[in-house]
Amino acid sequence: MQSNQKIIPTRRSYNKLVANEMMEDFALRFTAKKARKWSLNKVAGTALGIVSFLVLEAIGGAATINFGFINVAWAILSVVLVVFLTGTPISYYAAKYGVDIDLLTRGAGFGYIGSTITSLIYASFTFIFFALEAAIMAMALHILFGISLAIGYVISALLVLPLVTHGISYISRFQVWSQPIWVILQLVPLLFVFQHPDSNFKDWIAFTGIGENETEARNFNLLLFGSASAILLSLVAQIGEQVDFLRFLPERPKAGRFKWWLALIAAGPGWIFFGALKLFLGSFLAYFALTQGVDIDLADDPAHMYNLAFSLVFDNPTISLIVACSFVVISQLKINVANAYAGSLAWSNFFSRVTRTHPGRVIWTVFNVVIALLLMELGIYQTIETMLSVYSVLVLSWLSSVVADLIINKPLGISPKHIEFKRSHLYDINPVGIGAMFISSFIGITGHYGWYGETIQALASYLAFFLPFILVPVIGKLTGGKYYLVDNKVAITQTSCVCCICENEFEQEDITFCPAYSGVICSLCCSLDVKCGDICRPEATLFAQSQIFFHRFLSIDLLKALTTPMSQFIALTFALSCVSASILYLVYLQVPSTSGANVLFADMLIKIFFLLSIIVGILSWLFVLARNANKIALKELRSQASALADEIGAHEVTSIALEKAKNAAEAANEAKSRYLAGLSHELRTPLNVMLGYSQLLGKDVSLSEKQRDTMGIMRRNGEHLANLIEGLLEISKIEAGRLTLHRDEFNIRAILKQLIDMFELQASNKGLNFHTNISTKLPDVVVGDKQRLRQILINLISNAIKYTEAGHVKFDVQYRNEVAIFVVVDTGSGISEAHKETIFQPFEQIRNTHTQAIGGTGLGLTISRSLTELMGGELSFKSLLGKGSTFTLRLMLPRITQNQTTPENHSQHVCAYSGTRKTILVIDNEPHQQQLLKDVLTPLGFIVLLAENEKKTFSQLESHHIDLITLDVKLSNASGWDLLSTLRMDNWLMPVLMVSANARELEQYTAHTKLHNGYISKPFNLDNLFNQIGQLLALNWEYSPDKTESITQIEKQQRTPVTSDHYRELITLAEIGYLSGFNSKLTEIETHHYFSPDVESNIKQHISQCNFPEIIRYLGECIHE
Secondary structure (H helix, E strand, C coil): CCCCCCCCHHHHHHHHHHCCHHHHCCCCCCCCHHHCCCCHHHHHHHHHHHHHCCHHHHHHHHHHHHHCHHHHHHHHHHHHHHHHHHHHHHHHHHHHHCCCHHHHHHHHHHCCCCHHHHHHHHHHHHHHHHHHHHHHHHHHHHHHHCCCHHHHHHHHHHCCHHHHCCCHHHHHHHHHHHHHHHHHHHHHHHHHHHCCCCCCHHHHHCCCCCCCCCCHHHCCCHHHHHHHHHHHHHHHHHHHHHHHHHCCCCCCCCCCHHHHHHHHHHHCCCHHHHHHHHHHHHHHHHHHHHHCCCCCCCCCCHHHHHHHHHHCCCCCHHHHHHHHHHHHHHHHHHHHHHHHHHHHHHHHHHHHHHHCCCCCHHHHHHHHHHHHHHHHHCCHHHHHHHHHHHHHHHHHHHHHHHHHHHHHHHHHCCCCCCCCCCHHHCCCCCHHHHHHHHHHHHHHHHHHCCCCCHHHHHCHHHHHHHCHHHHHHHHHHHHCCCCCCCCCCCCCCCCEEECCCCCCEEEHHHEEEECCCCEEEEHHHHHHCCCCCCCCCCCCCHHHHHHHHHHCCCCHHHHHHHCCHHHHHHHHHHHHHHHHHHHHHHHHHCCCCCHHHHHHHHHHHHHHHHHHHHHHHHHHHHHHHHHHHHHHHHHHHHHHHHHHHHHHHHHHHHHHHHHHHHHHHHHHHHHHHHHHHHHHHHHHHHHHHHHHHHHHHHCCCCCCHHHHHHHHHHHHHHHHHHHHHHHHHHHHHHHHCCCCCCCEEEEHHHHHHHHHHHHHHHHHHCCCEEEEEECCCCCCEEEECHHHHHHHHHHHHHHHHHCCCCCEEEEEEEEECCEEEEEEEECCCCCCHHHCCHHHCCCCCCCCCCCCCCCCCCCHHHHHHHHHHHCCCEEEEEEECCCEEEEEEEEECCECCCCCCCCCCCCCEEEEEECCCCEEEEECCCHHHHHHHHHHHHHHCCEEEEECCHHHHHHHHHHCCCCEEEEECECCCCEHHHHHHHHHHCCCCCCEEEEECCCCHHHHHHHCCCCCCEEEECCCCHHHHHHHHHHHHCCEEEEECCCCCCCCHHHHHCCEECCHHHHHHHHHHHHCCCHHHHHHHHHHHHHHEECCHHHHHHHHHHHHCCCHHHHHHHHHHHHHC
């Protein structure tokens, strides 16, 4: 499936931020196994740090004063039993699967969105108890420093934040550090209290409380027991905070299970044993305070309790007050770090699912503390009894539903065996847990308010506790366990994967496959995604489940009517009006019951209500309109995104096809290059022999002029074939990006003189004027690629002469700032606008009446431009059709001051060298190549030895003193490069000139530059060969004049002009393609007759190219002139 979502960098960075494990402590997700590395003792010790909370003393004291010791004692024992029974399975599953209480609730029958309700209940527990504890601390600060309670509340709240922001690691350090101090301060005053004469335990046990229940509390009273239990049972929610630490417990080992279970019990439900002791302690201290004359309103306040206790330890009241307040502060910090930490996790889970955003756990820590601060300022401590009684019903309904699923439904197979918490695998609402909790809560709360009589009112909390154990399996059986898991067909088998959004690595339990992004996604990024449209679970969303549910009871038309904007407006306005009316009613209840004031105040509240109703109606309408507009916009956006995704998918398919085609083309091009390289070796080797001997015989004065001319024709045609092969290979190497440049130090003036001498004769033979202008600023020696520069200039000048029928060709060279500027101007046919780019395309030639008879491959300008760009230069031109063209070449050629020992070219021929006689070893497996080099070098005075393989090479090296080696790259059974490496390893350090006919050897040439001293390609020019040898051996060449010059102009004047009959004879031989016969007849005619210079030049040019059709046409024109 193609991904229909793209990940923007800002979103990925945002998710990386909230995935910071140090700050987040795996909020919203599974606790990674790599993070569960703490010792059992450390986890248990951190979790048990919560037993310091003094609200236990406050609750125990308040309950004893109100309900008497007997009823409170039985209530404490029953709460211990309830907490242990509920806490054990919750702790076990949390530790086993590494999940907090919210993730556990998701997978235990509540669903993905359903557990937001329990997150809200749990979050309220954390900030309620945070407020209660911080209020006790504020009271201690008030007693010690006289700070007002309002300021004390702020201080108590803010002190906790630095300890909570960095998660369990900092909390653990604080708990471990403070634990010894707390234990000492907890136990020392108790020793003095219990030894005090007024510490009469029998009187305490017989204490019946103070107030309206004093008479009933003399014996066990079910109603008073139930009322006390309702307050105490709210402490059941403390297991959620224990689980937040237990999820870091290491996995259960195969050996030493007893220690693991002991740590689990101690850190989980075991807290209630310590808690029960503190409840009894609070009961006793409250009784003791009353016996010591403490006011009844202050007797249940822990700050006053411990101030009284420490006054028995220290005679100095100030010291006892300081120590008591210090104990209270340490106790409150120890418990409130856990409250704030747990609250941050609960709020993170709640808002991440409601808003699909998560600014980070630290933000919700501050949020939780601020709510607690507001509750403190509103006086929560004074309403503790009423508030906790109602709250206990909700907590028990929730946790009992979770426990029932864990211990009943899972063993029965109604729910999955494991705990699933990922959004993509869960239904938003699971009726098993949600249904059981709501039914239990409704019955419990209504029972608490007396709907079912006094007995049920007293035992409403226990009723809410027991009902889910019946409702959960019944609802699970009725629904068939359908709403636990979504059928996710893509399973993740890797032990760990990288999330495609945040790019962090996660373990298998924390990842899933996302079809919206076509990749693996972590549970955190999955929870926060708003763009996917839940395509992995279309029937499991809250909207889809609501549609299915209401369709069972309402018709489609009625359902549509109820979901119109007007219906939504009415429902929202009514709901908000009810909320505002309830708030105003609560305000009304605070007014003293004087009839006159009640009537007046009620009238004012009614007016306020209707005024608020108008505002609520306007805001509700704006909200409904904005919501519907957003829904429409989101629907259109998703539709367009889907269409765009389809288009992107189509483009990706096309891109893949293009990539395959490109790869195929590159493979074909590579095959072509290999083919050409292999072909070049096969062609160059015999071509080198042919051209070598044609050069030798063309300079042999013992041959007749006719024979030398024949050798000249052979040489020119061979060079034409070599140039054609070279052009094809150059293009192949340029396209493949394998063409490399050389850094040569060469005499540029000598090269330019060679080119000028060559092209002056060619232009003269065609009847053209060849003008040159070489700047005096041009240095003698420059740095660059000599061969490539010569190649480019030859292409430009030869093209100018080739395409110019009359007029002149001008060659101008300038030099400024180490940049050489070569300008070639001609008066030829010019180039039209339509062909200005075509001329640089491979194998492209302009065909018209003036150029159709001109031969060539169409590669010259293509190669020239590519070489220029490769050398970092620029080749440009201007042209006017019918007027001519101007080509300008700009190249960086830095000057150097050193002298060049060997000339680039000499107008005379090498005949010998001065100095001692040198020995050259020719290593080649081709006998003809060996013989060619021997025939070329022996007449110059060299001793030439031959070797065809490695064995023969070392035999020659051991038998003779070798000054230079010419080594062919390709040998019979080995590579020339391998043999060269062997020679160098054996310390044979004489110069080595590599010879190759393979066009791709330049790549290896660059890799072996440290081993050889020179490189020459076949077919080679003898002058280039002599230059290479002269440089390597530091020779001083001796030259002889050229004795093979053509007959002079004076000799021509003694002959008669060529007639039409001679032209016809030549045409006859050309028509049958008889090349040797044509050359023989041409030589015979030249012996007794002469041609005009331009005719002779054109005939020889055409015959050098074997262009018989053009020869026939041209000779026909000569006949009619």
